[in-house]
Amino acid sequence: MDADTARERILAAVRAIPRGRVAGYGEVARRAGLPGRARLVARILSSNDDPALPWHRVLRSDGRIAMPAGSAGWREQGRRLRAEGVEVSAGRVRMPAQAPDEGLDALLWGPGPGA
DNA sequence: GCGGTGACTGACA
């Protein structure tokens, strides 16, 4: 597929993250049908201009905010996440692994529109 | 074409 299609899919995957939930760059890439393209996801978000895109729900694989700690974007992301009820401490989000009752996939994406 | 860079990641020490 071409670069434009890839971007569309990635943006769609990001938009699919439910409010109050988070997903990793690699996870988003995988959901977009582009496994291993975490860096592409990061690049897309960094150049994104859509104010409606929930970019703040995308985190690094270790649960930490990807931007430089203390930067404006870093603070903004933490603020938006907490505003949605996501627990954030020291720039880190509580990962789904701490809630073993449900599958990781279900926790990340929930029932979603397809269920 | 080439090397540097980055909102990345998993493996290892």
Place this chain on the structure above:
DNA sequence: CTGTCAGCCACCG
């Protein structure tokens, strides 16, 4: 826990 390393890939000078 922190650091280093090799992959990764689009973009830029």
